[in-house]
Amino acid sequence: MTPVVAVVPLRDGVSGKSRLAAHLTPAQRRGLVTELARHVLGTLAAYPFDEIVVVTADPLFAAEVLGDVLPPVTVLAEPPGRPGLNAALDAARASVREATWGARLLVAHADLPLLTVDDVEALLRAEADVVVATDRHGTGTNLLRLHADDEYAFRFGAGSRAAHEAEAARQGLRAVVVDRPGTAADLDTLDDWADLPAPTREHLAG
Ligand SMILES: Nc1nc2c(ncn2[C@@H]2O[C@H](COP(=O)(O)OP(=O)(O)OP(=O)(O)O)[C@@H](O)[C@H]2O)c(=O)[nH]1
Numbered sequence: 001m002t003p004v005v006a007v008v009p010l011r012d013g014v015s016g017k018s019r020l021a022a023h024l025t026p027a028q029r030r031g032l033v034t035e036l037a038r039h040v041l042g043t044l045a046a047y048p049f050d051e052i053v054v055v056t057a058d059p060l061f062a063a064e065v066l067g068d069v070l071p072p073v074t075v076l077a078e079p080p081g082r083p084g085l086n087a088a089l090d091a092a093r094a095s096v097r098e099a100t101w102g103a104r105l106l107v108a109h110a111d112l113p114l115l116t117v118d119d120v121e122a123l124l125r126a127e128a129d130v131v132v133a134t135d136r137h138g139t140g141t142n143l144l145r146l147h148a149d150d151e152y153a154f155r156f157g158a159g160s161r162a163a164h165e166a167e168a169a170r171q172g173l174r175a176v177v178v179d180r181p182g183t184a185a186d187l188d189t190l191d192d193w194a195d196l197p198a199p200t201r202e203h204l205a206g
């Protein structure tokens with residue numbers, strides 16, 4: 001059976017959600033990042049992944065987020081010097097490659113408040129080498145499925161949907177784009193907040 005590993009990039013509890021900094025206190029941002037990450041990790045933990053790797057700039061914050069509620073998760077410190085999201089994912093992939101041959105990776109952002117296990121299953125079922133779960137604007141990437149051993153450059157950032165599709169083409173890999181309510185909703189801006197169902201906003205507001 002092909003091993004399947006989830007990778008969750010998690011920024012520290014201070015610099016994350018900077019696009020909401022004008023609207024939230026630092027404590028509120030930390031709380032929001034924590035709640036969002038707990039939802040994503042709890043959803044991933046409901047699927048039989050062989051491993052869940054949280055790659056982070058702040059392992060202590062990751063341990064705080066994880067608590068003792070979730071099955072064992074591997075917390076991996078990203079390279080020092082704040083190399084950024086793509087470099088952090090490179091480090092996580094290298095760690096998976098070292099430990100597990102032939103794994104499939106599902107990279108899942110930690111800020112997806114509507115993600116469900118059905119969404120995870122749909123992404124893992126999709127018939128392609130690369131699966132790009134785009135955001136509600138159709139331009140970003142909220143989740144990305146790929147083979148850990150394939151040559152493939154992570155291209156997260158502005159316009160990453162097109163960049164991830166282009167990278168698949170460059171590597172001769174077949175890519176499909178998935179757009180589901182649970183995978184498309186991420187929380188970066190006030191508009192994203194307004195777009196969430198009221199019960200989700202109430203839950204996140206605590
Ligand atoms: N390990 C790690 N994760 C990151 C880094 N930058 C972003 N992430 C994570 O990548 C996912 C997408 O993050 P973004 O929405 O781009 O960034 P954010 O920090 O959540 O929000 P902004 O500060 O507004 O960009 C989230 O799970 C973040 O926690 C990074 O430099 N290192």
Ligand SMILES: C=C(OP(=O)(O)O)C(=O)O
Pocket residue numbers: 135139140141142155156157158160161186188
């Ligand atoms: C990093 C990305 O998303 P955002 O920063 O908008 O969450 C992306 O879509 O590649």
